[in-house]
Amino acid sequence: MFKQKFLQIAFSAAIIAIGATAQVNSAAMVNPASRVVVGYWHNWCDGGGYQGGNAPCVTLDEIDPMYNVVNVAFMKVFNTSAGRIPTFQLDLSIGLSEQQFIDQISKLNGEGRSVLIALGGADAHIELRAGDEQPFADEIIRLTDRYGFDGLDIDLEQAAITAADNQTVIPAALRIVKDHYRAQGKNFLITMAPEFPYLTTGGRYVPYIEHLEGYYDWINPQFYNQGGDGIWVEGVGWIAQNNDALKEEFIYYISDALVNGTRGFHKIPHDKLVFGIPSNNDAAATGFVQDPQKLYNAFGRLNSQGQGLRGVMTWSINWDMGTDASGNLYNEQFIKDYGPFIHSHSPAPPPPVEGKPIFKGVQNARTLQGRLFDTLAGVSARDSEDGDLTGTIRVDGYVDTHTIGTYALTYHATDSDNNTTSVVRSVEVYSLKPELFGVASTIILLNTPFDAMSDITASDAEDGDLTAAVQVSGFVNSAIAGVYTLTYSVTDSAGQTVTAERKVTVSDGSSCASPWKSNVTYVQGDAVSHSGIQWVAGGPGVRSLEPPENGGCGVR
Structure with missing residues (x-):
């Protein structure tokens, strides 16, 4: 421990003699x-x-x-x-x-x-x-x-x-x-x-x-x-x-x-x-x-x-x-x-002790960022001799609802016999994460123009429309057949970032994907080919895909 290794401490006249008079503290020990x-x-x-x-x-x-x-x-x-x-x-x-x-x-x-x-x-x-x-x-x-x-x-x-x-x-x-x-x-x-x-x-x-x-x-x-x-x-x-x-x-x-x-x-x-x-x-x-x-x-x-x-x-x-x-x-x-x-992460409060105040309503809580948080809402204290002690509750600590995080509050209640009960409670200030929409895998034909932001949107419960804040990394070269990966991300005002990957297949029409099988369950984003046409499952749990009615390597 660092202690006084580099300290220059001058006690001399700055020291109080132990024999000086002072009030003795005889209160109960706090554990x-x-x-x-x-x-x-x-x-x-x-x-x-x-x-x-x-x-x-x-x-x-x-x-x-x-x-x-x-x-x-x-x-x-x-x-x-x-x-x-x-x-x-x-x-x-x-x-x-x-x-x-x-x-x-x-x-x-x-x-x-x-x-x-x-x-x-x-x-x-x-x-x-x-x-x-x-x-x-x-x-x-x-x-x-x-x-x-x-x-x-x-x-x-x-x-x-x-x-x-x-x-x-x-x-x-x-x-x-x-x-x-x-x-x-x-x-x-x-x-x-x-x-x-x-x-x-x-x-x-x-x-x-x-x-x-x-x-x-x-x-x-x-x-x-x-x-x-x-x-x-x-x-x-x-x-x-x-x-x-x-x-x-x-x-x-x-x-x-x-x-x-x-x-x-x-x-x-x-x-x-x-x-x-x-x-x-x-x-x-x-x-x-x-x-x-x-x-x-x-x-x-x-x-x-x-x-x-x-x-x-x-x-x-x-x-x-x-x-x-x-x-x-x-x-x-x-x-x-x-x-x-x-x-x-504290364990549950100890069981009530007879003769000491008892709290109710001091369970750990969560509150959305920006909302008002009343530290005493739903909280009460009683004592077997004094009855309702809610009006005497003292709260130490603070909750900054503008800043995401977990805060500790300590509640104290003291009865007329000077018995005190203290309980610690955590309050998490949270924000809903933003959501990305339209980031689904897709297939395009060779030399077909591709706009990475087409149909891509983002929104947040607190911030509203965040589409303009969406960032995309990666590239798609529609002149060269292959599978490309794009990564989309958006960050809200609370500093929470959501990312999603998107596969874009550039196909020359000769072989778009694995052949479709009627006995296979496909999930969202899976691609198959049938009769020269590419099909992409649009939702989870799709067991079979209908055969196409036209030729070519299109997308359904």
Whole structure:
């Protein structure tokens, strides 16, 4: 992970002392019920990128709501002279007071979004020893109760992974923390972000996974910055992480290997595997997915075998909101590409919980481009004690009906006992594709004039007549006998293109097509000859053709 590799972070006076007074956040922990889009949030300002760009500091309430898990980076040892137990210090340069930070975490929780503290980072000096289990657990609990964190993400890198007794002390401390909150009826999320080469059988991260079996919630490996590292696939060969041409194959095969524990990798259940990729080329040295469709395709292959992944992770939210070396905005393209995709493939909402609000009418929906879409139409919420709560429903997210795509909306309802139910819904904005007419195969006699656009029309439900927009490629030389192929295409205002091929046979009249047989079923476009005349089937399911009454190689 890029983390602070090129960062100049000045904490000094910009650090808030942990002992400062602030309101303790004691709200219930938020756990995502469906798929996740995990993003890391920088606890510093102005990170330098691999391509010379900049990652600005942002506040938590500026984060796109489709990030339903936010990992705060980082909890670590800031001053070794103060001891070896990691802690968290808020950087004042971000522009938030400690209380505002707490309030914004609470706001995200109220929207059904989880906020975790990430442990480590690329430059973290963490070196715990036997006997540190309880002190470390106590510090995690203190920070969790103070700020309202919903869990911890293990993000150890380089020497910190195996330093001292980290591989046993950290899991043991987290088991203490998880059990502590389980006794309160809460689930403290435990996740990890290992670099994927450390997930091979016997790899450096495997002890963390094994010691936390039954305790961790998901693993979001870093599939970036590892260059030529990759996976060997029989029949395909070596697929490197930085091979953009084989990006779909890499995503599919590395995920398949992990969820099944094959090809030399440790097993991680498919519903606990989150695929980590960088937000853009500035966020990591390698690993950026140039074409999101390749990830969509790979995820589709995993879904088809009943092993769909839990979601995606990115380093980082700040980079998604950053700029390139020329100052051009990255424009949050990562969350636009992957947020709707992940959330639209979420599993069905969990069954209603007694005593909590219940939603109706929040099924996934489709709406035509350009039409008005009312996010609350047909949606209601009720509670056994409070009755109708429809008027209190809050909706996060947006639907741009002018732009084709899939959008995620999160609905929240809270009852008088402060029980909140949150449900994610996808809305697909679509447009009907244009249609081409008259593109049927035909036969012409040698030296007969031919107009490729004669009788060709196109129309679209939204745009109307598109005949003038029809493009045709290919050619027909009526002076030379043969079979020619023309390709017709038309594109509507939504950018949807429809194509169709047409065969044009230039015949000298001597042999137009295969002889007609009365016992053969012909389909539309099939050509036969009978008594010197060419016949073309005009519709599907034509079993026989009537004999002609005149000679020559005409067309019927």
